[in-house]
Amino acid sequence: MAGLIEQERYTCAIGALQTVVAIPRAVPILHSGPGCGTMIKGFFERSSGYAGGDTSPCTNFSEREVVFGGTDRLRSIIKNTYKVLDTDLQVVVTGCTAGIVGDDVASVTDEFLDEGKPIVHVETSGFKSSNYVSHSAVVNAIIEQYVSRFEHENPPRSEKNLVNLFASVPYQDQFWKGNLREFKRLLEGLGFRVNILFGPHSGGVKEWQTIPRANFNVLVSPWYGEPIVKNLKRRYGQPYFKFSYLPIGGNETTRFLEELLDYARKHHAELDWKRARTFITEEENAYYEELDNLATFLLEFRYGLPNHVHIFHDAGYVAGLTRFLLHETGIVPKEQFVVDNTPEKYKAQVEADIKAASDQREIPVYIDPDAGALQDILRGIRHSGKGLIIGSGWDKELAEEKDCDFLSIACPTPYRIVLTTNYIGYTGGLRVIEDIYNNALAQYQ
Amino acid sequence: MSKVNLEIPEVEIREIRLGSITGFQGTAGELVGACGGCSGRLKDKNRSFSQCLGCGTSNAACTLTLIQDAAIISHGPVGCSTCLHEFAFTYRVNAHLRQIEHPTQRKIFSTNLEEKDTIYGGGKKLEAAIREVYRRADPKAIFVITTCAAGIIGDDVETITNAAEAELGIPVVAVFCEGFRSKIWTSGFDAGYHGIARKIIKPPREKRNIINVINFWGSDVFREWFAEFGYEPNYITPFSTVDTLSYSSEAALTVQACSTLGSYLGAALEQVYGVPEIRNSPPYGIAQTDRWFRELGKILGKEQEAEAFLQRKKEEYMPKIEALRERLKGKTAYVTAGASHGQSLLALLSELGMKPQGAAIFHHDPVYDNESPDADTLAHTVADYGDVPNYNVCNKQEFELVNVLNRIHPDILLARHGGMTLWGAKLGIPSLLIGDEHFGMGYEGLVAYGERIADAIENDEFVKNLRKHAVNPYTKWWMEQDPYTFLGRNF
Numbered sequence: 046m047a048g049l050i051e052q053e054r055y056t057c058a059i060g061a062l063q064t065v066v067a068i069p070r071a072v073p074i075l076h077s078g079p080g081c082g083t084m085i086k087g088f089f090e091r092s093s094g095y096a097g098g099d100t101s102p103c104t105n106f107s108e109r110e111v112v113f114g115g116t117d118r119l120r121s122i123i124k125n126t127y128k129v130l131d132t133d134l135q136v137v138v139t140g141c142t143a144g145i146v147g148d149d150v151a152s153v154t155d156e157f158l159d160e161g162k163p164i165v166h167v168e169t170s171g172f173k174s175s176n177y178v179s180h181s182a183v184v185n186a187i188i189e190q191y192v193s194r195f196e197h198e199n200p201p202r203s204e205k206n207l208v209n210l211f212a213s214v215p216y217q218d219q220f221w222k223g224n225l226r227e228f229k230r231l232l233e234g235l236g237f238r239v240n241i242l243f244g245p246h247s248g249g250v251k252e253w254q255t256i257p258r259a260n261f262n263v264l265v266s267p268w269y270g271e272p273i274v275k276n277l278k279r280r281y282g283q284p285y286f287k288f289s290y291l292p293i294g295g296n297e298t299t300r301f302l303e304e305l306l307d308y309a310r311k312h313h314a315e316l317d318w319k320r321a322r323t324f325i326t327e328e329e330n331a332y333y334e335e336l337d338n339l340a341t342f343l344l345e346f347r348y349g350l351p352n353h354v355h356i357f358h359d360a361g362y363v364a365g366l367t368r369f370l371l372h373e374t375g376i377v378p379k380e381q382f383v384v385d386n387t388p389e390k391y392k393a394q395v396e397a398d399i400k401a402a403s404d405q406r407e408i409p410v411y412i413d414p415d416a417g418a419l420q421d422i423l424r425g426i427r428h429s430g431k432g433l434i435i436g437s438g439w440d441k442e443l444a445e446e447k448d449c450d451f452l453s454i455a456c457p458t459p460y461r462i463v464l465t466t467n468y469i470g471y472t473g474g475l476r477v478i479e480d481i482y483n484n485a486l487a488q489y490q
Numbered sequence: 491m492s493k494v495n496l497e498i499p500e501v502e503i504r505e506i507r508l509g510s511i512t513g514f515q516g517t518a519g520e521l522v523g524a525c526g527g528c529s530g531r532l533k534d535k536n537r538s539f540s541q542c543l544g545c546g547t548s549n550a551a552c553t554l555t556l557i558q559d560a561a562i563i564s565h566g567p568v569g570c571s572t573c574l575h576e577f578a579f580t581y582r583v584n585a586h587l588r589q590i591e592h593p594t595q596r597k598i599f600s601t602n603l604e605e606k607d608t609i610y611g612g613g614k615k616l617e618a619a620i621r622e623v624y625r626r627a628d629p630k631a632i633f634v635i636t637t638c639a640a641g642i643i644g645d646d647v648e649t650i651t652n653a654a655e656a657e658l659g660i661p662v663v664a665v666f667c668e669g670f671r672s673k674i675w676t677s678g679f680d681a682g683y684h685g686i687a688r689k690i691i692k693p694p695r696e697k698r699n700i701i702n703v704i705n706f707w708g709s710d711v712f713r714e715w716f717a718e719f720g721y722e723p724n725y726i727t728p729f730s731t732v733d734t735l736s737y738s739s740e741a742a743l744t745v746q747a748c749s750t751l752g753s754y755l756g757a758a759l760e761q762v763y764g765v766p767e768i769r770n771s772p773p774y775g776i777a778q779t780d781r782w783f784r785e786l787g788k789i790l791g792k793e794q795e796a797e798a799f800l801q802r803k804k805e806e807y808m809p810k811i812e813a814l815r816e817r818l819k820g821k822t823a824y825v826t827a828g829a830s831h832g833q834s835l836l837a838l839l840s841e842l843g844m845k846p847q848g849a850a851i852f853h854h855d856p857v858y859d860n861e862s863p864d865a866d867t868l869a870h871t872v873a874d875y876g877d878v879p880n881y882n883v884c885n886k887q888e889f890e891l892v893n894v895l896n897r898i899h900p901d902i903l904l905a906r907h908g909g910m911t912l913w914g915a916k917l918g919i920p921s922l923l924i925g926d927e928h929f930g931m932g933y934e935g936l937v938a939y940g941e942r943i944a945d946a947i948e949n950d951e952f953v954k955n956l957r958k959h960a961v962n963p964y965t966k967w968w969m970e971q972d973p974y975t976f977l978g979r980n981f
Contacts, residue, residue, distance in 0.1 A: 104540070142639075172608050
């Protein structure tokens with residue numbers, strides 16, 4: 046049970062309306078209280094997409110709907126959404142108000158379904174779960190209620206080299222656009238065809254329709270998103286390859302790609318294995334050329350660079366970054382803080398994944414969504430040398446208190462704009478390096 | 491009967507207390523006429539299509555989060571406070587404007603209500619949360635803001651906070667601001683101020699030479715102004731402390747940056763603690779600036795000083811204002827903003843020789859809590875500068891704004907709410923949002939604001955380019971309809 050939370054690092058279930066916003070030309074329709082959309086917009090910032098933010102239709106529950114139910118209002122809003130907005134997919138998400146009063150949302154969306162509209166509904170009452178969890182609920186609802194309508198044209202597992210990739214919770218992972226684009230580039234480099242499903246480099250709803258055709262699914266996540274691939278396994282018999290943290294930099298990207306190739310071979314993908322191997326080598330060479338150039342700076346720069354790091358983020362980022370920073374920059378991970386409200390059954394694995402970054406040292410791991418309490422723990426800890434704190438906007442003040450460098454990479458943050466930067470892959474590792482050391486150098490005035 | 495009642499835990503929402511509305515289409519003059527002596531009998535109109543509004547809980551938080559030494563607990567699911575980090579940012583970046591060198595971390599908590607709490611109640615969780623926040627943050631006061639979920643399941647927040655207050659010995663204040671209660675998110679301001687008025691403000695010990703300024707976090711213009719009269723501003727509530735709030739009752743008078751914002755607290759300070767309030771709406775445009783300073787002088791017994799002050803300001807700024815009028819002559823504008831501030835902007839535009847072509851104002855209060863006609867900003871604007879066509883009361887409904895802007899295509903869009911400038915820019919209209927609510931006040935404000943407007947109009951390369959590449963999710967059908975197609979009818 047999670048109790049009090051200070052400094053929220055994620056939002057509630059209805060925050061997964063951003064999962065809809067991430068699909069090109071899709072619109073979330075909020076059947077919720079009036080402030081829900083604003084809260085979500087304010088949490089993520091610069092996240093309106095095609096028809097999110099102030100554009101999203103909303104029933105704006107009032108006292109009247111709480112007392113008499115809001116289905117009539119919902120019907121009217123949906124009907125007029127079709128007149129006002131030009132969209133390819135409509136996903137009705139519900140807030141606490143609709144959840145508690147018990148509105149029968151399906152009965153309303155069914156009316157539009159009968160007219161052949163591409164409409165989906167999903168319960169996302171805020172008290173139900175977090176956006177990390179309900180991201181899966183939204184994706185699964187779209188699969189059950191929309192993708193299912195195109196199954197006759199898309200036989201299960203009919204394309205040997207097609208995979209569906211699930212790696213980021215859009216917007217919650219600030220680098221989702223760049224990361225998905227880079228995953229796509231890497232997997233295409235190996236010879237796969239890839240459905241990334243979100244962002245401008247996906248094929249929108251048409252791409253979603255082909256989900257059943259994939260030979261298998263790729264999940265890059267410690268726990269969030271797993272219900273999606275499990276659902277697809279049940280539904281289409283697609284097995285899934287799981288890599289439980291973000292592959293950042295040389296070692297882990299190569300490990301990810303090689304393990305993926307092994308998995309593909311076992312599942313009868315028909316790739317040009319030699320070409321795939323060459324692709325990895327070329328990418329690695331380009332990566333290590335940079336690391337080689339940089340090593341002198343890392344080893345010789347005399348004016349103070351960070352020598353240890355604390356990260357406040359979700360499990361996938363903490364595990365991916367600790368490995369990368371230790372082995373590929375020499376920054377030693379000290380206490381690490383996982384703030385994604387990791388479910389009980391995954392905690393041991395998450396902790397093990399982070400600790401496994403090193404067999405030479407013990408990395409203390411704290412898992413708790415109450416990030417304010419975790420900050421207090423860190424306030425009481427001192428290490429020698431310059432520290433680096435990587436986290437959300439909340440952590441900037443802490444970094445200042447502790448005289449640490451600070452890098453903003455997590456929600457919520459007013460201190461950084463992320464557009465299409467990627468942190469995964471070889472190029473992502475290089476970008477992390479640029480960000481950390483440019484930050485350090487920018488302090489010399 | 492007074493609109494202020496500190497004996498009850500929950501202040502009435504604006505729709506009921508002031509008769510405020512969120513739907514109107516006509517001219518500004520027609521709206522003023524419809525309100526004349528109606529004392530809240532305006533007829534509201536609903537929309538059969540609507541987009542996301544704001545809600546009271548974040549506006550209540552807006553009045554509480556920036557109090558230096560208080561802590562905030564949102565009693566609800568984790569999502570109901572996830573935008574409050576924005577106030578933490580504001581506090582940090584604007585602290586220097588109020589002479590705070592080391593802004594401290596904001597203390598913002600959520601009781602994190604979950605499904606089982608909606609069945610068994612969240613009271614126990616709230617009790618535990620208050621104790622933990624007291625231990626962890628050592629605040630001088632704790633504010634508990636409520637949410638839809640907490641409101642519907644019926645947690646007894648008032649009893650719990652009163653018990654905690656007795657136990658801990660600091661004010662623990664229940665602030666009732668469930669989103670579904672009101673379509674007017676400024677009801678959240680009233681909720682926050684009601685909490686402060688009933689639990690924080692104490693009776694005066696003595697009168698002091700301070701003037702309460704109910705505002706957000708704008709620049710410190712009042713310090714220089716009040717110094718001329720021998721007074722200092724006491725800013726409420728951002729950057730105040732629980733202590734300075736407690737003794738706001740000792741001020742000589744209260745002024746407001748925006749009558750919509752401070753309506754309730756200004757009236758409460760006057761009616762309960764005898765602090766007179768400047769009735770006149772804030773000093774935007776020459777006519778209103780003169781009225782405002784004269785009322786200030788009258789209350790302070792310094793009428794001659796006020797006249798001398800105005801004379802000096804005129805001499806200094808009128809030549810610059812004349813030059814700006816020449817530069818901006820005949821330019822058209824459209825305004826979208828909260829009620830009183832938006833109405834003040836219309837005055838400011840007219841004062842600069844521009845022609846307001848319309849406005850989308852988030853709601854309309856036919857009367858404020860002080861029930862004085864002098865506080866009616868829109869009435870002043872219409873009387874001083876003439877009628878404004880296309881005056882739409884519209885609670886941040888982007889689809890109407892897009893449609894209207896596309897028709898009117900003004901030379902500039904002035905907005906004062908995040909997200910609203912985007913559509914001006916997408917349509918190639920220079921768009922300006924000035925976050926500092928004090929920026930346009932007084933004679934110097936007219937010049938400063940006018941220069942920003944002229945700059946925005948004259949530097950339009952960016953919006954022209956954006957227009958060429960703008961993505962538009964609105965249907966062709968919609969762009970051809972009357973903008974108020976969905977207002978007041980079941981279309």
